[in-house]
Amino acid sequence: MKVMIGHSTLLCRRLTAGVFLVGLAVTTQAESVAHDVEPTxxxxxxxxxxxxxxxQLASEDREGKDMPGEARVLATxxxxMCRDGLVxxxxxxxxxxxQILHGDP
Known part of the structure; x- marks a missing residue:
């Protein structure tokens, strides 16, 4: 006795299995990354x-770090602007x- 499975049923089963495997891989990868990275x-x-x-800027200034002119102007x-509501x-x-104080371009 041969059971006939329709083409669409077979395709649906294959897609479901594929989606499950992709979901499993993504979940495993996300868990791996989550353990390696500090929380955002x-x-x-x-x-x-x-x-x-x-x-932070005041603290760095008190530590004696020489603040470049551009950084001082931006800080001021x-x-x-923050005080005036332009947050x-x-x-x-x-x-x-x-960034300038830490040497970032």
Missing amino acids: RVTTDSAAYCDELAT EGQR RPGIYRLRRAL
């Missing part, structure tokens, strides 16, 4: 983040000042 730090465009960046502008451009300038 989420920041927001907030006044609190402006304060955090300004504090960034703090002023996003203020954060940009503060982060850029930190």
Whole structure:
């Protein structure tokens, strides 16, 4: 006795098996990566983040690091902008000042 399985049923079973294997591989890979990487730090465009960046810059300045002129101007502008409610451009300038201070291009 021969059982006939329709072409679409067979195709559906193959696709289901394939999707399962791909899902399994992706899950395994994600778990592997998750153990190797530190958790991502989420920041927001907030006044609190402006304060955090300004504090970092002040701390580095107190440690005696010579702050290049461009970094000092950006830090001052960034703090002023954050204080005036222009949070996003203020954060940009503060982060850029930190990059310059750390030698990033």
